[in-house]
Amino acid sequence: MSRLLWTLKLQERFFGRARWDPSQITDEWFRAHFEYAADVVQQWIGSALDVRTAHLLNFGCGDGITDLALVLRFGATAIHGVDIRREYAKLPRIAREQLGMQRIPSALSFETISPGAPLASRHQGIDGIMSWSTFEHVQRDQLLPILRDLYTCLRPGGVFFLQIEPLFYSPYGSHLRRYDDVPWHHLQVGEEALWQIVKNHEGPIDASEVDFGFADFGVDGYKRFVFKEYQALNRLNADELVDLVELAGFTVERQERRKVDLNPPPELLAQYPEELLRNNEVLLLLRKPQEQSMARSV
Ligand SMILES: C[S@@+](CC[C@H](N)C(=O)[O-])C[C@H]1O[C@@H](n2cnc3c(N)ncnc32)[C@H](O)[C@@H]1O
Incomplete structure (x- = not known):
């Protein structure tokens, strides 16, 4: 246990969980993650396990706002966030500014990893993994090794909620919409x-x-x-993602492919299937089977 986590646990034991006030939220990025993203994660992963008792791992946790919401709003008690960047180091300041919260809950822990570095030697028996808007950023040749490693981290019967938005071939799949609003x-x-x-x-x-x-x-x-x-961006599409998670050994328990209500230009329809161009989001609930089947080889 890190020194920071140990200190947080001690403070929480003596003073209780720091107070938080959602009426102080002013930042729209914060709101989108604290409310919308956390709601969706809870709906999906919460349908398969009890977040109040589960050991959770967030792959590509970013600044950790969604993890904070899962603890404060849905009672999660153990979430470990991993990321190749250290944006989560800002979370104590963000929580102070947006929620008036003096310290983040000890239910949260974070770790910086190198891209593709295996986690399974340190993280075993995880009940649930989540990943929000991250897998489109993972280098292509690391996708399958990472999925296999996450599979190993899970306990048999454990679940993995994986979401990607926007998918590359969708209108704003470049992730550049902040600067360029022209679809596709x-x-x-x-x-x-x-x-x-x-x-x-x-x-x-x-x-x-x-x-x-x-x-x-x-x-x-x-x-x-x-x-x-x-x-x-790795330009992954939903079919490729499903093939990869199955190769890694997961069973797809539930999937949803959301589509935009926009008509692609004819010149793109001549090059790509309409389905691919309109599918902007994929949400998957994956399970590691109870009976461990051998993951298929490539
Ligand atoms: C668009 S951000 C999403 C962050 C967070 N999930 C959120 O909703 O705010 C993508 C995140 O994936 C992380 N990431 C990219 N490649 C990664 C990898 N190979 N392993 C772990 N995290 C990775 C990035 O550092 C970044 O924080």
Whole structure:
């Protein structure tokens, strides 16, 4: 147990859980994760286990706001967030600013990992894993090894809720909508033209799309960061994702593919299936079978 976690547990024991007040929320990014994302995670994972007693792992936890909400709003008692960045280090400040909360709950712990670094040697017997808008950012050749590793982390019968939005071939699958509102633009113009649009963008961007990293980067630095993220997207589609999770040994217990209500331009319909172009979100509830079947080899 880290020193910080130990201190938090001790403080909680003596003083109780720090008070929090959702009426103080002013930030739209915070609200989107504290309310909407946490609601969806709870609906999906909470349908398969009791978050109040489960040991949970959040793969690609980002700033940890959703984890905080699962603890405060739904009574989760053990969530470990892992990420290749350290945005979660901002959570105590964010919780103070947005909820008036003096310390984050000891039910939360976080860890920085290297991309693709195995977790199973340190995390075994996990009841539930969640991953929100993360798997589209994982390098392609690391997808299957990571899924197999997460499978090993779970106890037999454990569940994994995996969500991706926006999927690459959908109207805003570039993740650049903050700067470019033209649907499917990334499938129609080259990278240089897209970068010029991002670079030349002026004025405010949608507050619900501005994360807490924005202040670190500044206006131009954030543009460069977001564009690099676009270039690194693995362009995974929902069919490929389902094939990969099954290869890793999971059974798909429930899946939902959401579609946008927009008509793709004819020139794109000549190149890609309409289904692919309109499918912007995939939500999967996966289970590790009780009887451990051998994961299929590639
Ligand atoms: C769009 S953010 C989503 C973060 C968080 N789930 C949320 O909803 O705010 C994608 C996250 O995936 C993380 N990520 C990307 N590749 C990863 C990898 N190989 N292993 C773990 N996390 C990864 C990024 O650092 C980033 O925090």
